[in-house]
Amino acid sequence: MIPAAFDYAKPSTVDEAVRALAEGGEDAKVLAGGQSLIPVLRLRLAAPTVLVDVGGVGELRGVRDDGDALVIGATTRHADLLRDPLVARHAPLLAQAAAQVGDRQVRHLGTLGGSLSHADPAGDLPGAAVALDASFEIAGPGGRRTVSAADFFVDFLTTALAPDEILVSVRVPKRPGWTTHYEKFNRVAQAWAIVGVAAAVRRENGSIAEARVALTNMGSTPLRAGAVEQSLAGSAATVDAVASAAGHAAEGADPPSDAFASADYRRHLATVLTRRAVLAAGGIA
Structure with missing residues (x-):
């Protein structure tokens, strides 16, 4: 099935992405790896007026050491979690869960933030984030805020993200021992x-x-x-x-x-x- 027509925006910064979402209204959607969104579009279970492609936003990618925690960008792909040495050392549970996601193609396209934001209760990474007591940095028109994993998942396919907000990064506390x-x-x-x-x-x-x-x-x-x-x-x-x-x-x-x-x-x-x-x-x- 062919998706309904939509406009397309490809911002290069988080602020540009937030503006594009705000201008698109409630019918705008974020596109990251597309492994959750594209099948929904093809089945016409969703018909967004605007897709905001955040794949070109550099701030949303990669893993960095932040002292007592790891900070993982929302568009970091599942395959990257599997081979990142910081994740292997300080948050191996994320890699263990990512290894169970779909097949190799899905893992090379799908993103951590996409999986978390989709919030399917059968998804593998949300449970790992909750077990690790992760927290999520969210950006919106009013600035940035932090939400714990326990409060991020609200209901079936529903999160604490407002329609004009995007997930920026996931902060995972280091747990030596x-x-x-x-x-x-x-x-x-x-x-x-x-x-x-x-x-x-x-x-x-x-x-x-x-x-x-x-x-x-x-x-x-x-x-x-x-x-x-x-x-x-x-x-x-x-x-x-x-x-x-x-x-x-x-x-x-x-x-x-x-x-x-x-x-x-x-x-x-x-x-x-x-x-x-x-x-x-x-x-x-």
Whole structure:
């Protein structure tokens, strides 16, 4: 199907992009890698009057060290996350989740900011961002503001971004001594997650001192598994202790039932995948 007609703008700065969005009104859309937007346009599920292509905005690209955190530009591509040494050292969970996104072509075109802004609850990177307690820098006509990952994802395909705002960068705190893993279940290769789990663990003296666990596709937004985290904190780093904590994975979640899985099956998967993710993150045999 051919998309509806639209105007096209290609700004070279963040300020120009914000102006183009403001001038385009509520029917303007940001184009980054296009891996979420283009299929929607082709199906005519969206008909923007203006596409604002931010691919030429240099400020939105790349990874830099900012002392106690990494700052990752919104148009940094999934493939770049996989090979960046700063990400590998300080935020490997992002690379682990990015490796599960689509296929090689999608990873070479799709962007971190595009995935986060699309806010599909079955997407892999939103859960990783929540588990890492990332924060997002947003630019709009009134200037710039920072929103935590916990507050950025509002509802299904809905974020804290206003129509005239763009995501500039993602700030990820460094967590020395933490190890991570992303576990995903899908029925076929390259598919969206039926359920996914992003886990980060800090071990100390043979125990799990702290843990952070976020769930993919267990509600309308990525969710922190707070009951799991509380159960793991201070527990022995053993298979039995992790399995017991993972039993709380679905508490407070409201998973959907759809053509791919029932809500009850997703609750079961959340328990199984949380156990696997935490064991792998913690290096527990």
